Amino acid sequence: MSELRTEEEQIELMKRWWADNGKSLIAGLVLAVAVVGGWKWWQADQQSKAEAASSAYEQLIDVMNKPEMTDEERATAKHLAVTLQAEHDGSLYADYAALFEAKILVDDQQYDAAAAVLRKLNTETESVLIKEISGVRQAQVLWQQGENQQALDLLSTLKTEAYTGNAEELKGDILTEMDDKDAARIAYEKAKAAFNASGVARPVIDMKLADLGA
Numbered sequence: 001m002s003e004l005r006t007e008e009e010q011i012e013l014m015k016r017w018w019a020d021n022g023k024s025l026i027a028g029l030v031l032a033v034a035v036v037g038g039w040k041w042w043q044a045d046q047q048s049k050a051e052a053a054s055s056a057y058e059q060l061i062d063v064m065n066k067p068e069m070t071d072e073e074r075a076t077a078k079h080l081a082v083t084l085q086a087e088h089d090g091s092l093y094a095d096y097a098a099l100f101e102a103k104i105l106v107d108d109q110q111y112d113a114a115a116a117v118l119r120k121l122n123t124e125t126e127s128v129l130i131k132e133i134s135g136v137r138q139a140q141v142l143w144q145q146g147e148n149q150q151a152l153d154l155l156s157t158l159k160t161e162a163y164t165g166n167a168e169e170l171k172g173d174i175l176t177e178m179d180d181k182d183a184a185r186i187a188y189e190k191a192k193a194a195f196n197a198s199g200v201a202r203p204v205i206d207m208k209l210a211d212l213g214a
Helices: 002-064 071-087 092-107 111-124 128-144 148-157 164-177 181-197 204-212
Strands: none
Touching: 002 071, 002 092, 071 092, 092 111, 092 128, 111 128, 128 148, 128 164, 148 164, 164 181, 164 204, 181 204
16 A cells, blocks of 8 residues: 555656646747757758859859940849848858949949948958958049049058058059159069969069069
8 A cells, every 4th residue: 555655646746746847848848849940940041041142143253254244234233233232241242242243333434332332341341351352442443533642541551461462553553653653663562572472473563663664
């Protein structure tokens, strides 16, 4: 009898425990399932977005790589670039799309709009490389607008590594136009050294140095 009572007591204790804790246990299990399910859904959603961004970017590249774009193709490229930035903000796809949009705007001589795109990109991107590229291209736009000193001022503030050669060559081009040959020569020499250090052949710099004369 004592064993029976013990078993009955154990069963009764289990019933009480279940009454006290069963609902919270079920809730916990449901929450765990929901968390796991939510995580899997989030992963699937992120994968889907990444694939969509990749597909749109490939389309953009295909159009931009055409030697000569028709007006319709230019409109398509701009639409793809703008859409990528809107739908995949914060991604590298969006960053590169902004660079392409700026290029299209420059080709259309919409310099103010191009500069605005590049400034926004430079401010918001988390990529050091994109900051370098967008900074140098902002300076190029300023130069094309005839704002030589502003372009030089911007270049002097840029922290470049991968694009040091490009930045210094652009300085040389601007200074040459300003007829400051000595400063231009120094900039070209820095550009040449930077390109050589990175293993990039840039023979046009030797031509630019030669054009400066002795």
